[in-house]
Amino acid sequence: MNIGDVAERSGVPAKTIRYYEDIGLVTPLRAANGYRSFREIDFHKLAFIGRARALGFTIEDCRTLLALYNDDNRESAQVKAVAEEHLRQIDEKISKLMSMKETLSSLVHQCAGDHRPDCPILADLSVVDDATFS
Amino acid sequence: MNIGDVAERSGVPAKTIRYYEDIGLVTPLRAANGYRSFREIDFHKLAFIGRARALGFTIEDCRTLLALYNDDNRESAQVKAVAEEHLRQIDEKISKLMSMKETLSSLVHQCAGDHRPDCPILADLSVVDDATFS
DNA sequence: AATAGGAGTTCCAGTGACTGGAAGGTCAAT
DNA sequence: ATTGACCTTCCAGTCACTGGAACTCCTATT
Incomplete structure (x- = not known):
């Protein structure tokens, strides 16, 4: 081929x-x-x-998984561990995105979205307080 | 400073x-x-x-938002449009991650995770069918 | 036999948004 | 004078590709 x-x-x-x-x-x-x-x-x-x-x-995960696939002496626990760790990272990403989504959609909701300049989104981003985000 | x-x-x-x-x-x-x-x-x-x-x-979004922030003639609709587009992308990411999560957690559930080599996770990844993913 | 096109090849550079590290200059306090 | 914390620039690396240039190769048609 x-x-x-x-x-x-x-x-x-x-x-x-x-x-x-x-x-x-x-x-x-x-x-x-x-x-x-x-x-x-x-x-x-x-x-x-x-x-x-x-x-x-990740590519490195792929390498690991391929190695396990080709290893007759593997234990399914090894595969499961890789998958579970990956699942944890997915969960982390999801919750980060969800929290962004919540903040953002609340701001979008508050914004008139018309021809006037006043905008709660910009107002939020320009909060004067020090280090309000982490 | x-x-x-x-x-x-x-x-x-x-x-x-x-x-x-x-x-x-x-x-x-x-x-x-x-x-x-x-x-x-x-x-x-x-x-x-x-x-x-x-x-x-994104950084480019930041550039745009800063420009709007400094533009007295901005319309809040412009800001809202940027935010809504971003929100759409967040939703896209979330649903991709959720679908990964579902597939993966079902596989993880099916895996005994013991000392034996048999593993439904590897079995799924090595399906012989052509181009089963897109 | 010449040619056109659609394969294939290598190699280099760019993506996004940083981050690490080396090698060195500056400042305040001891 | 020296220490140590801060600052500077510049280069390279991250992750997983992706685009493009410049080239060769194969197949089919004229």
């Missing part, structure tokens, strides 16, 4: 696949003409990475 | 303030010794930026 085929089949862009080779995530063979030559196993790996990335795992 | 004082008062790290000067967000004066010399207005601006950043606005 050439890079275009595996890109289409896996859903991972060709550019990204080259990048993954650069950082040692995949190691396709090379044809006589210098083209990358992907085996089924390479495709499989890329699809794995693609799905892991879609779930928000 | 030296950079350390304004950093402490505004909550924006000194390194970040220097970066903000680099990209033209703030333009403190310079003392004879070469030190940056911050006026009240610079501090105020930095606090403004800090709060906007804490609400997740």
